[in-house]
Amino acid sequence: MAEVLVYVDHVDGAVRKPTLELLTLARRIGDPVAVHLGPGADEAAKTLGEYGAVKVLAAEAGEFADYLVVPKVDALQAAYDVVSPSAVLVPSSAEGKEIAARLAVRIGSGIITDAVDLEEGDEGPVATQSVFAAAFTTKSRVSKGTPVVTVKPNSTSPEAAPAAGAVEQLQVSFGEAATGTRIVSRTPRESTGRPELTEAAIVVSGGRGVNGAENFHIIEELADSLGAAVGASRAAVDAGWYPHSNQVGQTGKTVSPQLYVATGISGAIQHRAGMQTSKTIVAINKDAEAPIFDLVDYGIVGDLFEVVPKLTEEVKTR
Numbered sequence: 001m002a003e004v005l006v007y008v009d010h011v012d013g014a015v016r017k018p019t020l021e022l023l024t025l026a027r028r029i030g031d032p033v034a035v036h037l038g039p040g041a042d043e044a045a046k047t048l049g050e051y052g053a054v055k056v057l058a059a060e061a062g063e064f065a066d067y068l069v070v071p072k073v074d075a076l077q078a079a080y081d082v083v084s085p086s087a088v089l090v091p092s093s094a095e096g097k098e099i100a101a102r103l104a105v106r107i108g109s110g111i112i113t114d115a116v117d118l119e120e121g122d123e124g125p126v127a128t129q130s131v132f133a134a135a136f137t138t139k140s141r142v143s144k145g146t147p148v149v150t151v152k153p154n155s156t157s158p159e160a161a162p163a164a165g166a167v168e169q170l171q172v173s174f175g176e177a178a179t180g181t182r183i184v185s186r187t188p189r190e191s192t193g194r195p196e197l198t199e200a201a202i203v204v205s206g207g208r209g210v211n212g213a214e215n216f217h218i219i220e221e222l223a224d225s226l227g228a229a230v231g232a233s234r235a236a237v238d239a240g241w242y243p244h245s246n247q248v249g250q251t252g253k254t255v256s257p258q259l260y261v262a263t264g265i266s267g268a269i270q271h272r273a274g275m276q277t278s279k280t281i282v283a284i285n286k287d288a289e290a291p292i293f294d295l296v297d298y299g300i301v302g303d304l305f306e307v308v309p310k311l312t313e314e315v316k317t318r
């Protein structure tokens, strides 16, 4: 079976969930070969093997931490040269997309970004994307070179399928450009203890209906009872009630969780653009005519100040 390169997103060897999703999708089109850059490869290999990586190509060098993406592109290209894969899969983070795009240019291939599904077709892998503010779903395939595909988090559920996952060292020689831009400092974001918005399996968002920053704790409490991330509509962000880093939509983040709960959000097209591919959508809105109800799986017509605390209490009893 053809081998598929999977770029590993990890923090010091702790493999992040989007990579497990990539391995799950990669198995549909070939044998996954994971590319792990930086520390913790032996630790990561246990998880990567559990989710189907037939081997793990690992490289550790200070350049990965000290410089922007080019050293990682050099390494991924080295892995590409060793494996000659039938496809390359990369998580759809900002960094992942830059790495994927640079690799595609170097190897003269077409690229598909922000795929939400992947399957084998008659002429190679076929990727599904959600486009034009999620108004259309398209299926496309790369017609030139080895397909490079970035896949959005939460596009599929990770499924274990144990494989060897043996670590092999990858030899990387860095080009001149690799050390062109040095990272001067890193400032960790203050942790809320909640999952990262774009990776969370559940997102609870609040909109203008929340009616003030002082009321957002209602949304946070429901989110915490579900182990969810908190999102916000632009109206709530523009009003200064919640940070822009939590905005969902066309000019915010795109999320695709298993469950999206929209509270006090009308469902404008620009908001839908960021959440419409969620697997199950629940809305709580006091206006039965609100457009959000056109796309929900479950709708609750009611005042969020009554409904949300009751929901939180109920979830806590489970």
Ligand code: FAD
Residues within 6 Å of the ligand: 206, 207, 208, 209, 210, 232, 233, 234, 235, 236, 247, 248, 249, 250, 251, 252, 253, 263, 264, 265, 266, 267, 268, 269, 270, 271, 274, 284, 285, 286, 287, 290, 302, 303, 304, 305
């Ligand atoms: P509203 O549309 O005002 O809706 C509030 C809802 O809350 C209403 O449906 C109301 O019935 C309900 N409500 C009120 N009180 C209660 C209550 N007590 N209980 C229950 N329900 C209640 N928007 C985004 O969200 N994300 C984006 O990224 C984004 N990008 C944009 C980009 C552009 C170029 C433009 C032009 C707009 C963009 N917008 C974006 C804005 C978008 O058009 C809407 O204005 C915005 O989404 C509305 O936010 P909202 O649903 O919270 O507010």
